[in-house]
Amino acid sequence: xxxxxxxxxxxxxxxxxxxxxxxxxxxxxxxxxxxxxxxxxxxxxxxxxxxxxxxxxxxxxxxxxxxxxxxxxxxxxxxxxxxxxxxxxxxxxxxxxxxxxxxxxxxxxxxxxxxxxxxxxxxxxxxxxxx
Amino acid sequence: xxxxxxxxxxxxxxxxxxxxxxxxxxxxxxxxxxxxxxxxxxxxxxxxxxxxxxxxxxxxxxxxxxxxxxxxxxxxxxxxxxxxxxxxxxxxxxxxxxxxxxxxxxxxxxxxxxxxxxxxxxxxxxxxxxxxxxxxxxxxxxxxxxxxxxxxxxxxxxxxxxxxxxxxxxxxxxxxxxxxxxxxxxxxxxxxxxxxxxxxxxxxxxxxxxxxxxxxxxxxxxxxxxxxxxxxxxxxxxxxxxxxxxxxxxxxxxxxxxxxxxxxxxxxxxxxxxxxxxxxxx
Numbered sequence: 001x002x003x004x005x006x007x008x009x010x011x012x013x014x015x016x017x018x019x020x021x022x023x024x025x026x027x028x029x030x031x032x033x034x035x036x037x038x039x040x041x042x043x044x045x046x047x048x049x050x051x052x053x054x055x056x057x058x059x060x061x062x063x064x065x066x067x068x069x070x071x072x073x074x075x076x077x078x079x080x081x082x083x084x085x086x087x088x089x090x091x092x093x094x095x096x097x098x099x100x101x102x103x104x105x106x107x108x109x110x111x112x113x114x115x116x117x118x119x120x121x122x123x124x125x126x127x128x129x130x131x
Numbered sequence: 132x133x134x135x136x137x138x139x140x141x142x143x144x145x146x147x148x149x150x151x152x153x154x155x156x157x158x159x160x161x162x163x164x165x166x167x168x169x170x171x172x173x174x175x176x177x178x179x180x181x182x183x184x185x186x187x188x189x190x191x192x193x194x195x196x197x198x199x200x201x202x203x204x205x206x207x208x209x210x211x212x213x214x215x216x217x218x219x220x221x222x223x224x225x226x227x228x229x230x231x232x233x234x235x236x237x238x239x240x241x242x243x244x245x246x247x248x249x250x251x252x253x254x255x256x257x258x259x260x261x262x263x264x265x266x267x268x269x270x271x272x273x274x275x276x277x278x279x280x281x282x283x284x285x286x287x288x289x290x291x292x293x294x295x296x297x298x299x300x301x302x303x304x305x306x307x308x309x310x311x312x313x314x315x316x317x318x319x320x321x322x323x324x325x326x327x328x329x330x331x332x333x334x335x336x337x338x339x340x341x342x343x344x345x346x347x348x349x350x351x352x353x354x355x356x357x358x359x360x361x362x363x364x365x366x367x368x369x370x371x372x373x374x375x376x377x378x379x380x381x382x383x384x385x386x387x388x389x390x391x392x393x394x395x396x397x398x399x400x401x402x403x404x405x406x407x408x409x410x411x412x413x
Binding site for chain 1: 209211213237245248249327328
């Protein structure tokens with residue numbers, strides 16, 4: 001069969017290669033990006049986003065504003081600089097904070113030591129522009 | 132020859148109809164974003180189907196579907212589920228089949244390679260994940276009741292252990308992760324760790340085995356018995372109905388045996404109905 005007839009499987013392989021590259025360099029979840037990595041690791045829904053300062057009512061804001069909830073979910077799946085910046089900026093606007101830091105943490109389980117902790121995936125510090 | 136051609140044509144017709152059913156259900160229950168942009172394409176799609184039911188053999192219908200699926204990928208590439216990608220590939224193959232290539236061997240070989248890629252990558256991604264190969268991932272799922280919920284009740288105090296683990300994790304989440312606090316996890320049954328490690332490697336090996344057999348022996352009865360068992364096995368652990376409907380459909384096209392064809396066909400419809408009923412993950 002000529003290669004032209006296999007365009008779609010070749011396309012799938014290219015998309016997979018892209019996904020594997022982004023996983024390694026930008027912490028994209030294996031669950032997304034068309035790499036068929038579901039159930040290879042903890043789902044990003046089980047990641048935790050933590051916000052400093054703690055005076056910001058983060059949980060309440062996420063429940064109250066669907067656009068923030070969507071942005072947070074996207075940040076968990078793909079904690080790139082641009083996604084984190086977008087989420088931080090939105091949170092700054094909604095909480096009327098001039099500066100904040102968001103960090104994404106993933107569960108780290110050790111079956112050998114029978115314990116659970118959290119490991120930092122990425123963080124981002126946002127300072128509201130003064131101009 | 133005429134009889135076998137008719138048999139193949141009937142099979143492909145059924146395949147096209149089931150693929151269309153999966154897509155229509157997927158569109159209805161997972162309408163997603165960019166709703167305004169999709170409306171004109173959906174209107175033309177439905178009108179085409181009603182006015183000309185034979186349009187499933189024409190590229191126009193599949194072009195419209197590819198555009199709608201493509202809109203989601205263009206606007207949320209990193210956030211779409213894997214079966215969205217798989218459906219997109221199947222639709223593109225069908226578009227090429229109905230427009231340019233029009234041979235059943237083109238359709239068969241493309242579905243074969245796509246099925247192989249999906250299963251092989253599923254195994255390879257797990258192999259690349261240290262949390263999977265160490266058994267830690269399954270260990271976590273078992274001890275938080277996210278897997279084998281139907282089996283763990285046979286173990287004494289299993290549900291209480293799961294509840295305690297979940298509560299401990301919930302309490303930990305109230306604290307700053309930067310404190311690096313570590314909490315113990317209780318095991319639901321003895322030797323959960325060994326079982327998790329064993330299950331991890333069995334999963335990788337089995338997925339790669341089925342992938343290899345699909346590639347090398349796509350028409351073998353044994354290949355499809357193993358593939359059907361894989362589909363049922365995935366369903367028993369997690370109800371990924373959209374993905375399983377699509378996988379069953381791929382199996383349906385690849386097998387040449389009547390019984391396995393029927394099994395795949397019924398499985399596809401079963402998973403489609405679960406999607407409609409919003410049971411599981413679609």
